[in-house]
Amino acid sequence: MLDQLGSINVPKSCDVLAERLQQQILGGTYAPGAALPTERELVTTTGLGRGSVREALRILEAQGLVRTRAGRYGGSVVARPTDALLATHINLFAKGNSVSLRALVEARQALEPMVAYLAARNRTAEDLAALKAISKRIDQAAIDDVPLFLQENVQWHSALAAASHNDLLRAFTASISAQMFEASRLDKFASPDVRGLVTHAHRRILQAIEAQDADAARSRAERDLQAYAVLLEAAVRDTMKASAKLAARKRKS
Amino acid sequence: MLDQLGSINVPKSCDVLAERLQQQILGGTYAPGAALPTERELVTTTGLGRGSVREALRILEAQGLVRTRAGRYGGSVVARPTDALLATHINLFAKGNSVSLRALVEARQALEPMVAYLAARNRTAEDLAALKAISKRIDQAAIDDVPLFLQENVQWHSALAAASHNDLLRAFTASISAQMFEASRLDKFASPDVRGLVTHAHRRILQAIEAQDADAARSRAERDLQAYAVLLEAAVRDTMKASAKLAARKRKS
DNA sequence: CTTAAACTATGGTCTAACAATTGACATATT
């Protein structure tokens, strides 16, 4: 007979419903902002129990496709996945797979030059003004307020990504910037030298963006990140050495 | 009085539980592969109802942090978010936000040169063998089997990303390749010219990777993608023109 | 030893009920 039947997988009802609703949402049956049927309507139309319907809605919520509110005139409405949500998923992937700091830096080295290139080409006057304002705050904070400096640094990179007017690159870089922010806080990697390097690089990139010189913006971002990567590697080496020394001292006592 | 009270948000119990379990998983309380408590145990320890517990588990499942199986000795075990899952989330973000094909191409232009660079630097003998095997199949398919050609092309880019030994870049490029595969199927953008260009570019990049010449691999990937982007833009222009013509004819009749 | 049947802990699903939320509307108060 037909032994060509691979292992058969019975899907859960909530997964089936979630997938079908997902297709309808992406297919345009429900536009962003439109209301999905109420839970009890879905119960009657699908024949499923309310628990399964709710589990399906939790899945869609985790995917950022719906937003559910309680109360009269509440319910589930179609939403667009936000940058922040994609960032958390990228973050979970990185943490769950123990992605190294080196890998993060490499990803940033890949993305940021293109972001700078596009920002120079596509920026609006508002983008430029925002970048200048943040640069000013960074220069201030670089002098003495290291936490603020790091925080504003994330803002700068976000603003740069926004100026590129590429939604995907914007979301990617936002996630990576946030993760490197965490890492730099833990490794306290923000010496005066590094701060000086960063502010200088920002100034030069910003000039290219103001002049809408895309190639210059790209190459400056490349060089900046190359230097940054070298510095970071040195810092990590130092940290390793220090912890090794600490371990040695521990063994002695 | 204190008017400094922002809008207060009461979280759902399932969200609270999901977040706490997520922290425990990422914090190492439950290692990958370890079993979470059973649903009924979670019910007793948390004081929540089983429905809420299950909704929390569906959220964690959507995040790729757990995998749930039925049956005796079943239950939820801790998992690592897979490339495929991150790809679907990136896909949802792109589709939900109507990310343009141009933006996808730009993202690929940003990522692929770095991937090629790292692949040349970090490849193993196995990586190289896999790439060669796929290249051979692509060359075969390029002659007459366009669908297979496109499919194997995705494989090639996946293998290249794997050779880079950077998990994050691997996941990013896998997602983007898959989405461009869809797009190229719909826009039937795979003329003999393009196929020739692609196979030629693969050959040159592969040579650089074999020689472990990272800089050459990067610059060749850059040039390849630049040419590809130009061709794609021309194809899109043609499609636009064609559909405009079609619309004009429709108006006449 | 091999095979099949019974066992059992677990997730999967449904029904039912009630609580909490929230916006609209009606009413009362100034």
Place this chain on the structure above:
DNA sequence: AATATGTCAATTGTTAGACCATAGTTTAAG
């Protein structure tokens, strides 16, 4: 008339209980 307050109703939030389906384990049969 304007504003505050109360009431209502539809919807999600949450729990409880029951039963089914699944899948390893264990036992019994051959």
